[in-house]
Amino acid sequence: MDPNAASELIQATVALAAVARLIYLNFAKQFPALLAFLAFLAAIDFRFGFEDQTSSTYFWSYIVLEPVYCLFAILAVRELLALTFREYPGIRTAGRWAMYAGIVFSLSISLVLTYFFWSGSAAGRAHSPYLYYVELIKRCVFFTLALVIVTLLVFLSRYPLHLSRNTLVSSFFFSALFLSETARLLVDSMVTLLHNPAVDWAQSGFIFICLFGWTLMLKRESRTTPPQIRFPSPREEHLLQQLNSLNQLMARASRR
Numbered sequence: 211m212d213p214n215a216a217s218e219l220i221q222a223t224v225a226l227a228a229v230a231r232l233i234y235l236n237f238a239k240q241f242p243a244l245l246a247f248l249a250f251l252a253a254i255d256f257r258f259g260f261e262d263q264t265s266s267t268y269f270w271s272y273i274v275l276e277p278v279y280c281l282f283a284i285l286a287v288r289e290l291l292a293l294t295f296r297e298y299p300g301i302r303t304a305g306r307w308a309m310y311a312g313i314v315f316s317l318s319i320s321l322v323l324t325y326f327f328w329s330g331s332a333a334g335r336a337h338s339p340y341l342y343y344v345e346l347i348k349r350c351v352f353f354t355l356a357l358v359i360v361t362l363l364v365f366l367s368r369y370p371l372h373l374s375r376n377t378l379v380s381s382f383f384f385s386a387l388f389l390s391e392t393a394r395l396l397v398d399s400m401v402t403l404l405h406n407p408a409v410d411w412a413q414s415g416f417i418f419i420c421l422f423g424w425t426l427m428l429k430r431e432s433r434t435t436p437p438q439i440r441f442p443s444p445r446e447e448h449l450l451q452q453l454n455s456l457n458q459l460m461a462r463a464s465r466r
Contacts, residue, residue, distance in 0.1 A: 217411050221421075
């Protein structure tokens with residue numbers, strides 16, 4: 211079997227296992243966008259795993275399906291933001307628009323640089339400019355999404371939001387997944403055919419580890435256990451007041 215096809219099928223299998231785990235733990239309603247993202251990842255990887263990589267069908271399937279994959283990734287991160295700031299709608303809205311603006315800004319800068327520095331020799335590096343631009347779009351989107359989640363994790367380390375374990379685990383593993391995809395696409399953009407088999411296989415292995423680790427660390431959240439009464443320390447009380455003030459400021463700004 212083609213090693214590339216094998217890596218695609220392995221990646222599809224672990225994504226499908228993650229989908230089954232979400233459904234088994236009754237998280238389908240809590241993480242619908244994340245479920246859709248993983249299901250789509252499993253579907254396209256199964257398709258690519260049984261397709262000849264050198265065929266025109268594989269090429270055009272990649273061109274059409276990868277932007278849709280990016281859209282599902284954006285929706286999944288949007289859902290993580292919503293779960294994190296469930297009680298802070300102003301911050302949630304601001305974070306969502308910051309994510310959209312970051313994607314547009316990153317993509318605009320990349321397209322402008324490509325326009326000014328694209329040369330005939332560079333154009334000949336790829337089979338088609340379509341592939342170059344699809345990978346450029348995907349790289350910009352995934353880098354911005356990774357940056358959003360990393361910023362979210364830094365934010366959470368400062369404020370005592372006491373989120374669910376599953377939300378924190380999801381944020382950590384998917385930031386690692388998006389960063390690895392960004393790094394792979396960056397390395398691929400430096401070679402002639404925009405494809406480096408060794409790097410692609412290594413990144414597929416890393417995605418397998420991320421999804422497998424995330425699947426194992428998901429835990430069922432009991433709804434019958436009464437919430438633990440907890441009194442915040444003076445420092446936590448001060449930080450929560452800051453957070454409420456920031457939320458009110460963002461809410462007023464979003465209504466303007």
